[in-house]
Amino acid sequence: MDEKMKDVSVLELLLKPELPDVRKVLPEKQVEVPRLSEFAGEPVVFTLRGLSYDQVRMVQEKPRGDQAAFGVLYGCVSPKWGDGALLDKDRGIATPIDAIKARLISGEIDELYMEIQQLSGYLRRTISDVKNG
Template sequence: MENEKNASVLDLLLRTDLPDVRKALPEKRMEVKRLSELAGEPVIFTLRALSYKEIRDIQDKRREDQAVSAVLYACKDPDWRDQRLLSAVSGAVTPLDVIQARLSPGEIDELYVEIQKLSGYINRTLREVKNA
């Protein structure tokens, strides 16, 4: 009787007003305080959530490369792949080198935490349902 009153999970998933999370990735702007102090003006990064495929690609990397790879994938601004950055950082061969040259390890890890939150990790996204 109660099931008749409530829509099924399938019915809920079929609703057209549910966003396609592959196309509507959440974004967030984060200020890197140390860089802002050095620059004398706000240095604000625009981060976006990672797609499922990007998450899996990052998880396939060595543990020590995962956080910096997430920063590379998730930063809309700055674009760490910009050739001007590679040219500006002595000894940089890859965008990962540039990130590690410009950001402290703590800043990389803090950005990684924010990226994980945007991607649905860290905060609980599921709730256990117990029989009454």
């Protein structure tokens, strides 16, 4: 009796139209990059968004050394690293990944990626154990 009722209630929850489609609606947050703020003389704030399941898999398929940069590429709403204004082939900035590596220090890339991972449900518990009663 209990198991069947639990299954039904979970199914009902998953069918609720209010439950967001996380392929399209993911958590966002704004973060400041202090080094850039100091350089600019005003707050430099990035808008980050969690990654979809498919985006996480795309990041994981990249070489280990580039995963954080690709995570920032996919999870950064603002600035848009693909914006042509950030590219400068004469300075060796031909791709959005080049732009990230040219403008952010490695610790900033890693920390931004950690924030994006948290928004994606990683680096924290997203499920909890059920006590047998």
